[in-house]
Amino acid sequence: MTKATRDISALQAAAVLVSTIIGVGVLPLPLFAVRAADTGGPLVTLLACICALVGLMFVALLGMRFPDESIIQYSERLIGKWPARAVGLCVIVFFALLTSLTAREFGEVVVTSVLKQTPVEVTVIVMLMLAAISARNTMTTFAYIHFFYVPLLLVPGLLIVALSLKNAEPLNLQPIWGNRPGGMFDGIVTIAALFQGSFVLTIVIPAMRKPAKALVVSLYSILIAGGLYVVIVIAVVSVFGAEETRELLWPTLELAKATSLPANVLERLDGAFLAVWVTAVFTTLLSSYYLTSQSLTQLLRLQEPRIFTFFLVPFVFVIAMVPANIVKMYEAVVNVGRIGLMLTIAYPGLLLLIAVLRKKGGSALGR
Amino acid sequence: MTIFGQGVNYYAFSIPIWFLGGMLVLLVDARRCKMAGQRKDERFARFAGWLNIALGVIFLVREWAV
Amino acid sequence: MDDNGPRSLKRAARLAARLCPPLLAAALLCGCWDRTEIEDRAIVLGVSIDKARPEEEGEEDPVTHYVKGLGPPASDLIRVGVQIALPGRIPLGPGESGGGSGGNDPQKTVWVLDVVGHSVNDALMNLQQELSAKLFFGHLRVIVISEEMARFGLENVNDYFHRNPEVRRMAWMMVAKGEALALMKASPKLERVPSLYLMTTLDEGIRMGKFPQDYIGIFWSRKSKLGQEGFLPYVELRKNQTLQTQGLALFQGSRMVGATMPLDIAVYMALKGNNPGGYSAFVKVRGTEVMTHVTHRESKTSFEIRNGKPYFKFKAAFELNLEEKINNELNIQDPSVIRDIEESQKKGAVKLIESFLEKTQALGSDVLGLGEYVRAKAPGYWNRNVGTKERWQRMYKEIEYEVHIDMKIRRIGMKAE
Incomplete structure (x- = not known):
């Protein structure tokens, strides 16, 4: 990444975050929410959004203090070279894992619901290659790709939600805190983990025209992406009811299946929804892949992040194929996500605290 | 290790990917770095490319042996 | 790339040229795994499921299990019938005579097959073993279950169709009085495709106010809820090959426990406030009868906890049209007569609702889902005293209620008196 290009506007940065956050997680999201607190699912999702927002704001504030660097670089100045490198490596490994699990989750959905004869490996490889090739672009192109796809994700998503609401029953959403809200905390953590792609903000800030806007950007992007998440959970739970949602592996896909366009133009929208969702997965994969290769370059003090794009593909693919079945895969998704929260929320929080205490970094408003 | 154990698994597909990835790194990225005069990057790219190919060979041997 | 000058461009081009043949070969030689020609698909439009006698086991092919004792017991034997669309025989437009000799005879647009198996999938696998085309459920519209099967329990049936990603949630599931396979074989004259006729009967029923929305997806949702039970249309094939909706097949969990009368559908819809109204009823007034037709309904259900039990209040309002008189004795122009009709029908409605x-x-x-009201509005009470579906099923038997009805006759047709 060249330091000279600082041409990403706040709007583009927000687009990057929104399309990164909206990803594979959309499909099982209502299931996670309902498992945590049955009818309290929407509330759990909302709380998870707030949790994710806090984490993202840490990253944004850090970025505003060190507007020319990413977390890999400024952490060395804050907590010392070797501890920072060790954690930095963890972050990179985590995002590589996240990339492979995303690709695998995608493959599993496709092989279950659409292309039943196609080997899951092929779907995963195609998606990974696509991400790898796209990750060879510069930051500017990267931002443009996201900016281009955002409306394609939001509009059909909201349309399906709006169309499905005609079958909604308000009773299904009550009580809003759920009948058995015991798993609330677990649910919040699991769902907050779906937002972790937003960590890509740390490499977007050094390319932003006005890094001081990072905080506003993070606020709006969580508002949009989190808003869509909450709306999806509300729609699914109000249409199916909490208990039925619990029986569905991908409730959002089932919602699209149960929704038809007015006048039966299309009797089931799952095909259309999956097409949109492929794009959503692609942008998410692209971001985590991009973050991994950029961070590796910075960690190893190289200049050319493109070395890593093809180099990483087989590694990510092999990791993606480790879970033996879909149940183990979701177990891995949940567990990896939770551990990742330590890296994407707790670690930036800690860094920010140290930066404030040690009065390191410039004032955000200086620029 | 169980993940590399016997039985139906998904790793066969990784063999061409290891070789393809390694070759692309060597042929595209290493050359570009050389031309750009980035010595360190070039050395790393060569290492990365050969690492990929070596791992590809290991997976290939494994496919035969198991 | 361009910042490296023309030399690198040339190299890149050479590399691309070298890579092209293998990539092209890879793309072209693999083919597409999921390519299926429409002729190679057996499009299933309808499925019927009957209970089979244990002695019919001999008829079953050991396709999924050949060791005795590896499958479920013979008592679970079912007979699955499928209605498959014959490619090229389904008429596409109204004017078309249905390409080929098929014409209007429903028997020639579809092919009805039946097999025996221990479970739905087992039976379908037995069928697949003798069929050249792959069974495809993406256009499945109707699943007919025999009453015997429904009373035995639908857990396996629900599981199979829930799990299968091709099945749509907008398909209909219905319980047939008698044999379910007969409905697959029926040949109604109105539609050229028998399954579509079954579907249209119920879909139009919704539009005419004869039946509430109860697609298979809705049934599943209701069945899953803690404070609600599902129901399915209870139908019978009549002698002139039509489908008569006989009432609601009431379920407890996945097992059918009883059926209602046809007019109870109206009661259900009234208590749910479903519109439009579609049923007519006799009303006794001043020693004679008139018939009224419900056009619009509104209802409200509320409850309070009284003596440690939920106590429900149903309020329902109806708008009616007068449709016929049996004789000339009544003067409809007299407002007191209209009031009497309303009063009499109100009593009748209360009686119907109570029964x-x-x-x-x-x-x-609890097909009305009264338990859901308790769960949603009084979660504290629910968690302390109910909590599970089984306990609500017990408590539902003991709840008390009151019914308030408001009847308004709005129109009397084109006749003045």
């Missing part, structure tokens, strides 16, 4: 609730209470089948 409906009594019946569902006796069966422990």
Whole structure:
């Protein structure tokens, strides 16, 4: 990444975050929410959004203090070279894992619901290659790709939600805190983990025209992406009811299946929804892949992040194929996500605290 | 290790990917770095490319042996 | 790339040229795994499921299990019938005579097959073993279950169709009085495709106010809820090959426990406030009868906890049209007559509602979802005293209620008196 290009506007940065956050997680999201607190699912999702927002704001504030660097670089100045490198490596490994699990989750959905004869490996490889090739672009192109796809994700998503609401029953959403809200905390953590792609903000800030806007950007992007998440959970739970949602592996896909366009133009929208969702997965994969290769370059003090794009593909693919079945895969998704929260929320929080205490970094408003 | 154990698994597909990835790194990225005069990057790219190919060979041997 | 000058461009081009043949070969030689020609698909439009006698086991092919004792016991034997669309025989437009000799004879647009198996999938696998085309459920519209099967329990049936990603949630599931396979074989004259006729009967029923929305997806949602039971249309094939909706098949969990009368559908829809109204009823007034037709309904259900039990209040309002008189004795122009009709129908409605609730209470089948009100509005009470579906099924038998009805006759047709 060249330091000279600082041409990403706040709007583009927000687009990057929104399309990164909206990803594979959309499909099982209502299931996670309902498992945590049955009818309290929407509330759990909302709380998870707030949790994710806090984490993202840490990253944004850090970025505003060190507007020319990413977390890999400024952490060395804050907590010392070797501890920072060790954690930095963890972050990179985590995002590589996240990339492979995303690709695998995608493959599993496709092989279950659409292309039943196609080997899951092929779907995963195609998606990974696509991400790898796209990750060879510069930051500017990267931002443009996201900016281009955002409306394609939001509009059909909201349309399906709006169309499905005609079958909604308000009773299904009550009580809003759920009948058995015991798993609330677990649910919040699991769902907050779906937002972790937003960590890509740390490499977007050094390319932003006005890094001081990072905080506003993070606020709006969580508002949009989190808003869509909450709306999806509300729609699914109000249409199916909490208990039925619990029986569905991908409730959002089932919602699209149960929704038809007015006048039966299309009797089931799952095909259309999956097409949109492929794009959503692609942008998410692209971001985590991009973050991994950029961070590796910075960690190893190289200049050319493109070395890593093809180099990483087989590694990510092999990791993606480790879970033996879909149940183990979701177990891995949940567990990896939770551990990742330590890296994407707790670690930036800690860094920010140290930066404030040690009065390191410039004032955000200086620029 | 169980993940590399016997039985139906998904790793066969990784063999061409290891070789393809390694070759692309060597042929595209290493050359570009050389031309750009980035010595360190070039050395790393060569290492990365050969690492990929070596791992590809290991997976290939494994496919035969198991 | 361009910042490296023309030399690198040339190299890149050479590399691309070198890579092209293998990539092209890879793309072209693999083919597409999921390519299926439409002729290679057996499009299933309808499925029927009957209970089979254990002695019919001999008819079953050991396709999924050949060791005795590896499958479920012979008592679980079912007979699955499928209605498959014959490619090229389904008429596409109204004017078309249905390409080929098929014409209007429903028997020639579809092919009805039946097999025996221990479970739905087992039976379908037995069928697949003798069929050249792959069974495809993406256009499945109707699943007919025999009453015997429904009373035996639908857990396996629900599981199979829930799990299968091709099945749409907008398909209909219905319980047939008698043999379900007969409905697959029926040849109604109105539609050229028998399954579509079954579907249209119920879809139009929704539009005419004869039946509430109860697609398979809705049934599943209701069945899953803690404070509600599902129901399915209870139908019978009549002698002139038509489908008559006989009432609601009441379920408890996945097992059918009873059936209602046709007019109970109206009661259900009234208590749910479903519109439009579609049923007519006789009303006794001043020693003679008139018939009225419900056009619009509104309802409200509320409850309070009284003596540690939920106590429900149903309020329902109806708008009516007068449709016929049996003789000339009444003067409709007299407002007091209209008031009497309303009064009399109100009493009748209360009686109907009470008998409906009594019946569902006796069966422990809360099709109205009263438990859901308690769960949603009084979560504290629910968690302390109910908590599970089984306990609500028990408590439902003991709940008390009151009914308030408001009847308004709005129109009397084109005749003045």
